[in-house]
Amino acid sequence: MTFFLIAGEPSGDSLGAALMAGLRELSPGVRFLGVGGPLMQAEGLKSLFPMQELSLMGVAEVLPKAPQLLRRVRETAQAVLAANPAALISIDSPDFCLRVAKKVKAAKPNLRTIHYVAPSVWAWRPGRAVKMARVIDHVLALLPFEPPYMTAAGMTCDFVGHPVVAEPLASPAERAAWDGSRPLVLALPGSRRGEITRLSPRFGAALGLVALDMPGLRVALPTLASVEPLVREITADWPVQPQIVTDPAARRGAFAAADVALAASGTVSLQLAANGVPMVIGYDMNPISMWLARRLVKSGTVTLVNLVSDTRAVPELLGRDCTPEALAQTLRATLADPQSQRAAMDLTMTRLGRGGEPPGLRAARSVLNHL
Missing domain, CATH: 3.40.50.2000 (Glycogen Phosphorylase B;)
Structure with a gap:
């Protein structure tokens, strides 16, 4: 066959x-x-x-x-x-x-x-x-x-x-490689070149603002090997230099150890939920595409965790709202109350077929x- x-x-x-x-x-x-x-x-x-x-x-x-x-x-x-x-x-x-x-x-x-x-x-x-x-x-x-x-x-x-329920989670050794006393933030500006180019400057600036209140803030940036050169180039001037990760084991460890994530809209929100990582979603598109999306989207949210759990637990900043200042403020609030998304993330994984x-x-x- x-x-x-x-x-x-x-x-x-x-x-x-x-x-x-x-x-x-x-x-x-x-x-x-x-x-x-x-x-x-x-x-x-x-x-x-x-x-x-x-x-x-x-x-x-x-x-x-x-x-x-x-x-x-x-x-x-x-x-x-x-x-x-x-x-x-x-x-x-x-x-x-x-x-x-x-x-x-x-x-x-x-x-x-x-x-x-x-x-x-x-x-x-x-x-x-x-x-x-x-x-x-x-x-x-x-x-x-x-x-x-x-x-x-x-x-x-x-x-x-959903395949996210079958993805392997970090082993104790993989997580231990990221453990530390300073907060760890995952920066996830997307997998497509257009997303990375558009979102990375805003994500980097937002993390720089958060770091003013949290000296020693650590940033991990898991990405695909195919776009790693672009990611390294575009994050070279970030105020907080990220540790760029392409190895699957290192990625699993970073997801397991992270305190919070700043992520583009997409399936990654489900991967974060599977690891219990509270998140802030930031997204923007080419102005023409964004204009069309705002007029066509009917659900009121673009974040899959919100959709599957039928909540609005995950904050999202889209289009003109996706600014470094707004992202930083929302990241601080999420870090201050990391349990606020827990129930929605657990419900999402159950509904997607975990177990x-x-x-x-x-x-x-x-x-x-x-x-």
């Missing part, structure tokens, strides 16, 4: 790798083709082209690359049709993946299409689910409240759990049951 998988960014690469491992466990001899990053490649995928070409976000970031992306859509759809797999499994990155699925369905209507990560129709653009149902048969949802939205649009859908079957295996079972 052959599956064609497409992932467009690091989080999708991680989901895809766990799904591949689950499929191999349940269906020995399965083969994989498609587009993916290093984790999926380690599971046996030979990527058609570098996954990083798809790691773009926001209107202003995507438009200059549109011709190249459309060419990759055509190439990928042709590769799917040539392979004639048991199913096309697209993972997040809907702008790219659903274009591929549309071309595939037009040529082979009976080829099964599965999308991993439901679109956030509960937050904005509810019509996307109906549009997606034209080219997608089955959805693997990360959040427990998503399946009704997908089935109402005409697709089948299973909640398979159950690993999400990658649940997702693989859902795929095979659907077929």
Whole structure:
């Protein structure tokens, strides 16, 4: 049995790798083709082209690359049709993946299409689910409240759990490497180049203001190896020099030992919750993208911990509110009351499937049951 998988960014690469491992466990001899990053490649995928070409976000970031992306859509759809797999499994990155699925369905209507990560129709653009149902048969949802939205649009859908609940936590030795008497702050300005470039100066300035009240403040900045050179360059003038971390063990230790985190919006909020780290979310985008987002987002919050726990426990400073002064003030308040987010973080992990079957295996079972 052959599956064609497409992932467009690091989080999708991680989901895809766990799904591949689950499929191999349940269906020995399965083969994989498609587009993916290093984790999926380690599971046996030979990527058609570098996954990083798809790691773009926001209107202003995507438009200059549109011709190249459309060419990759055509190439990928042709590769799917040539392979004639048991199913096309697209993972997040809907702008790219659903274009591929549309071309595939037009040529082979009976080829099964599965999308991993439901679109956030509960937050904005509810019509996307109906549009997606034209080219997608089955959805693997990360959040427990998503399946009704997908089935109402005409697709089948299973909640398979969020991968954050299966991620390993730090060992005592990994945590001990970060223990100390001075407060430790995690700085997490995103994984995309645009995010890092836009948020890092504000995060650095905010941490400098906090350090005025807390001499000796320590800052750890876990990041991806692919953007480490950019991170080192852009943080060189931070008032508090961060310890930049790319090693997974060191990252786990930093998350376990941290007193608070200043983070971009995204999945990282769930990783912080899994480690019990109170957080402040700061985020901004290109002005055009931010203008659109403010008019389209319906949920009232962009932080996943808030959404899953149905609270507003995690403070978030977005757009014009994402200033060094505001970030610093909110960080100080969070450090002064670190337990204020505890209940919301625990509830989030329970609702996402902590203690159950690993999400990658649940997702693989859902795929095979659907077929």
